[in-house]
Amino acid sequence: MAYTFNGKVALVTGGASGIGKAVVLELIAQGASVVAVDMVEERLTQLAAELQSQSDKLATCLGNVTSEADVDRMVETATSRFGRLDILVNNAGIMDAMTPVGELSTELWNRVLAVNLTGPFLLSRKAIPIMVAQGEGRIVNVASEAGLRGSAAGAAYTASKHGVIGLTKNTAFMYGPQGIRCNAVCPGGVETNIGIGGDYNPTALGISRVMGVLQATAGSRIAKPVELAAVITFLASDEASFVNGAILAADNGWSAV
């Protein structure tokens, strides 16, 4: 199903790879103007090259979602270039090598929490006043299967994604009356760069632990990023007008087992 995003402005963090990139491509294909944020410059350059024919619809922004100054600049890119901000997709995230709490360094804990949980907080805090002033807004937070269960990642990633779900529900409750819908998606395994592209690459052991859990569940397979983009764009669309505070698993049944 194609949704109409004509006239809408979106900001997608981690928008130059994997799920975020698929969301950027889908939103632009459906008429939105998009700010794609990422901290890897080459990926942003590649994205801009791919979307050269629609460069009027795309702004790229190099920055780190853990930096308040960068977050201010990301949101200001949306308002200065496109004049408003309707949709925020808090998607940027990193893994934790499936590290159990007893082996987890403070540095890795802080890093994972900063990117996966503080990032969505900072972006939401900056975007919400603009959305409130506009009378509407949609936030989609990309959580994880690890936000629903304890066996899908290490301690930091699991805690961060449970936190994202709490942030989502509270935002939905607090700002629903002001026209803002906030929902979360919990992907199962998705074919992206997260396992190879971050500062904390999962060790082979980490990946095999996750895959062992995944393979033990009925019907599990690895999704294409576009399958998650379909769910995220639905939640950001007018068609999801009565959906607020939902925590939607898109995991081929993993969480149902």
Ligand SMILES: NC(=O)c1ccc[n+]([C@@H]2O[C@H](COP(=O)([O-])OP(=O)(O)OC[C@H]3O[C@@H](n4cnc5c(N)ncnc54)[C@H](O)[C@@H]3O)[C@@H](O)[C@H]2O)c1
């Ligand atoms: N791939 C999966 O199996 C899977 C499963 C569940 C949840 N998720 C979640 O989906 C989201 C997207 O991940 P993906 O799988 O597409 O990974 P990915 O690595 O392909 O893309 C993530 C992008 O985020 C960017 N990024 C990382 N830290 C950043 C920061 N501090 N500031 C700005 N950008 C930053 C990276 O540079 C990268 O381009 C993440 O939140 C991840 O936790 C992924």
